[in-house]
Amino acid sequence: MAGSILASPTTSGAPRAAERVSPGAEAWRRFRRHRLALAGALILALIMLAVALGPFVWTVPINDIDFAAKLQRPSWSHPFGTDDLGQDLLARMLYGGRISIAVGLAAMVIAVVVGTFVGAIAGMSRGWVDAALMWLTDLFLSLPQLPLLLLIIYLFRDTLKSLVGTEAGMFILIVAVIGGFRWMPVARLVRAQFLSLREKEFVEAARALGATPTRQVVRHILPNSLGPVIVAGTIDVANAIIAESTLSFLGLGFPPDIPTWGRLLYDAKDHLDIAAHWALFPGTAIFLTVLSINYIGDGLRDALDPRKVM
């Protein structure tokens, strides 16, 4: 008797409780099924942990010049070998990785915030505001980015250096310039999402119920357009890391005493025949980081796309 009374609420209650899953938990469940994305997240976490804590464990100074040990291949005393001044490459990479990854994250935040703002305004307003903002976006998209990046850095480097110091000045400049040239794809994505979402039935229903335009955007349209923005933001981290490495690789990014991964490659490229390890380690670090981030972005795309059945 007691068993049958207990049984019926449990059986009817269990599926109902299982159905009630928060969007975040559902996204995580879907993300986990993308094995390569999960592997990417793990590798990225390891790299970030290494650059965050590594310098405390591997305490060799990054600028300890030792000509007796120059251009050495990997060994126990120098696991990643040494450069032409005998400086330890592992220590330099751990230190440089911090800057490379920090530049990527900070530039992404700038790009996503500016892009979402511009895209949302353009997507909600019809007529000349939309046209003007899209013209601005197109203008920025047509700017040859790398030459302009080089120019602006070349131009403002000394001013910012004298204001806030070499490292901070260079960091602010590179982050601002890379972020300032990467917001356009996000803006276009957000605008496209807004254009289609604002005509959808659920927004129309909200409008019919008397929701103000702000409420329509904040409650109904923006949350539904965030999926592609999160994915674009993830990919932007990878792109910003590549952009920073490219600047450093051309010898026009961070100064030589700040060994970002791109800068290490720049210094290594003239010694390829005798010291291949010098180029291979930082290059592989950039590649692994970017590949992991791209896979995470792919996993997020699958996890956040409600049309996709998983």
Place this chain on the structure above:
Amino acid sequence: MGRYVLRRLLIAIPSLIGISIVLFTVLALAPGDPFEELATNPNVPAEVRANLRAQFGLDDPVTVRYVRWFGSMMNGDWGFSFASRIDVDQLILQRLPVTLFVIGSSQILALLIALPIGVYAATRPYSLFDQIANTFAFIGFSLPTFFTGILFILVFSIQLDWLPFVYRTDIAATGWRWWWEHGKQALMPVAVLGLFQGASWTRYVRSAVLDVIRLDYVTTARSKGLREIAVVVKHVVRNALIPVVTLVALQMPAIFGGAIVTEQIFRVPGIGSLLISAILANDTPVIMAVTFVFSCLVILFNLLADLLYGWLDPRISYH
């Protein structure tokens, strides 16, 4: 369609002016003074320097310099390179064909990779082929061009000694020998750029085709009894190409950025390596002209993309 073309052209002109203003403002603020060297040279009196500055109009207000610069830019008078002692337009005309050749061939290579692989992978989603193609695409566009270039040099020039890693324009050979040498030295720069572009385009093509292939009209086409190849080529690919064209147009500046890096690694004498050496030498007229040429190329390709877009999706060109 005619009105659409006209509108896109009219939108391109203010963009060109906008870009020229941005470029000029940035460059007008530049700290590099071409006559700085003369200032430290005791053999050159200060009056000579002042006269030279006045002769080149460096002391005029920024607006006057901009109008004069834009006017002469439109007339094809691009100034005189301080570093190379040669007219800038000649310098760029010497360098431009190499750049266009490298970029053009790499885009063709990218297209040849991306279209067939992307479409084939999308028609068999999550098959073994799709997974392999996807993995290679991810690796391809996660490898930055500068690292691929270094890897290629390490493997093909240093380890195997098959290909030269310095691009030369003065090959002392004729006929087939010349073509052979030229092809050999162009192979690595073209492959570096083409593989990078091809990898990201493959993913664009795949996801665009995948979006379209499940739509009802494709099922309709199949149920009419059309052969699979006709369904894919005539019905799916045309619609799938619309987002692909947009994404490719968005990537144009990145392609030119990649070209600069590639030219720098392989020492290809194109306008990209010209730009880097001009920045290092403070050669303002050359920096201006090269950046302007890059902007014009980007606008030109965006215009082409817009026209292609209007042709692929007639709805766009109507309103």
